[in-house]
Structure formats: structure tokens, C-alpha cells
Amino acid sequence: MNDFLDVLVFGIPALLVGGAAAYAGARLRRRGRSDGPPAVPTTDAVDGSAVPTTDGTPPGVAVDERVEEPALEVPAVEAPEPVAGRLVRLRERLARSGSPLGTRLLAVLSRDHLTEDDWDEIEETLLLADVGAGPTTELVDRLRERVRVLGVREPAAVRALLREQLLELVDPSLDRSLATTPGVADDGSPHPAVVLVVGVNGTGKTTTVGKLARVLVAEGRTVVLGAADTFRAAAADQLQTWGARVGVPTVRSDRDGADPAAVAFDAVSRGSAEGADVVLVDTAGRLQNKAGLMDELGKITRVLSRRAPVAEVLLVLDATTGQNGLNQARVFGEVAGVTGIVLTKLDGTAKGGIVVAVQRELGVPVKLVGLGEGPDDLAPFEPEAFVDGLLQG
């Protein structure tokens, strides 16, 4: 019966999405032939002066370099998996990466008489799982109080208590929806929702943009990708391949080190021209100092906002990097106006506490989590499913 329901609930939409993706892919390929090269990515004027334009390109961004989607090997267009319930996979992934935080806490809390040493062990377990000093103290204080007042000792009651307290720490009240609804400009014309993806290299940014494109396609959205990580051509190739797999076009530059703002601008222009719902912009994260990062991200946002406002700035963080990841989060939080966090490689760590620490640090919610290297291993973050994953036993 369950299998039958699965086919109804997931199989049919998957077939429909697959058909739509195949149609979109074919349409885009046809368009590619008849309309010439997709977009014309641009670069800054050499002297940095404002360049008068006639095509809507903002001053300071000169059209001096043709950019095309190079003919990479086109993969077959696939149907992404449905998005609902993906976080359930976390259980199995956490099980593989060692005993999760919740299981260790449960083991101590279930002891007959909790001594000071036991409470120290609980505190240490939370700190080692990257929960952070402030939230750890809060949780230990609340647990001590509840255990004293309720006197709960049966395993089921201890588990329920821990679940409730962990959930409170993760904060189910935060708005974790992605701003991916197209907007309307002052003149009444529609524009795509622009999502900027930032973070240092190696955290899984490009992969996340590719996976997010699949999530959006699975939800029936039309998407354009912007390869504004112009540091290396391979990153754009990687993104283009991700897009091609679900019939999504990529705007890119053919020159390493081209102006990222110009590529991003072009991607949004193309998204607007084609009536796309969402433009996802991948950025580089290699800048070694804050001033450089601020300049680059500030310029991208400024240039983009002449076409459409940036609806969402997603910061990609690697869950396995602990305190180092938090330092990165702090810097990006200051310069980029982050609106949501994507925590990648959660499958590679038993330290789920980073979710709590990073939300506290930045004051913005974790919206998506990476659960593996598979194309559909990106899940919307759901506090309940996450805490249940930690408490599996």
C-alpha cells in the first residue's frame, strides 16, 4: 500500500517534472540555435570609468567580451527527485558518520542518578558537537531544571524531554522559506527572484547551486544559472553541466577572472528576458581579505539591483569545519547581508550542533542542508526531522 502511495505521490509528479524538464531542455536547445549565443557577459571598463551604454548595461560595466555557453557534452535531461521528506535521509547518513549528538546525550541522561560528573559530561558532549558555549549553558540549565522538577527517569520521558529542549534550541519558529517568487518592478514588469550564493571555496557552493536548481525544477520553477565564480573556468563548466542535466541554461564568461558582477548582471538580464522565475548566481569565495570580499560582493549586489533586487543571499558553510566555519560565517554576515544558511556535508559529521551555533552567530536560519554528494542530496531544513535524526537509536 505504501509503495502504491509512493508511486502516486512521488512517481507521477516526477514523471510530469521529467517531461517538463525534457521539454524545457529541448526548447532551450532550439532557442540556442535560433537566437544565437545566449548572453553577452561583460567586463569593467579598463580605466574603471563610467561607460555610457545603450543596452541597459549599467555604467562601469562595458560590453567588450562575448560570452557564450560553450558546447560541453550535453548530458541527458533528468527528472530531479521530489523534495518532500528528503531530510529523513539524515538518519541514515548520521548513523554512518558515528554516534550522533542526541544518542550520546540520551545515554548519559538515562543513568540512574545524575551526578555533577554526568552533567559535566553532557556539557562536554554539547561543546564537542559545536553547539557553542552560550547555547550549551542554556540547554544544560534547562535540562537540570526539568529533570529536578519532573523527576523524569524513564527512557521514553527522558527522550521526550531532550527532544523538546533540542527543538527549542534549533528554533522551529524561524522562517526557513526561500525567497524564490518572481517580483514586479516599479514599471509593472515582472522580474525573477535573484538568489546570490556566497561562501569560501571548497564548502560546496557550486554543487549547492546545481542541487538547488534541481530542487526548484522539481517544484516546477524555471531557472537560469549565473556562473559568477569566474576564478576558474572549471567552476563554470561544473555549473553548466549541473544545469544541463535538468534543462537549465547557464550564463558564464569564457575568460578566467572576468568581472563577476557583469556575468551576474547578464544572468539576471537573461532570466528577465526569458521570464524565468529564479536566477541563481554562484560567486567566488577566494578573496583573502574582508575589504576585497566586501568590494566584490557589494559590486555584484549594486550592479544586480539595477535589473532586479537580490531576494536571497545564501551563505554556504561546510558543517565539518566547526569553529573555522563560524569565523567565515561572521565575515560573510558582515559584508553580504546573508538571509539564509546552507549547511553542507552534514552527512560527514556527527556534530549536528553547528546548526544551533551558526544560527545564533548570524541571527539567520539554516534553510537547506547538504546530505551527500548525490545530485538530490540537498534538503530543506526541518527542525523536527533534524532533531529526530540526532535522537535516532
Ligand SMILES: Nc1nc2c(ncn2[C@@H]2O[C@H](COP(=O)(O)OP(=O)(O)OP(=O)(O)O)[C@@H](O)[C@H]2O)c(=O)[nH]1
Ligand atoms: N559529502 C558531501 N559532500 C559535498 C556536499 N556538498 C558538496 N560536497 C562536495 O564538496 C566538494 C566541493 O564542492 P564544490 O561545489 O566544488 O565547492 P565550491 O565551494 O564551489 O568550491 P570552488 O568551486 O572551488 O569555489 C565536492 O566534492 C562536492 O561533491 C555534501 O552535502 N556532502
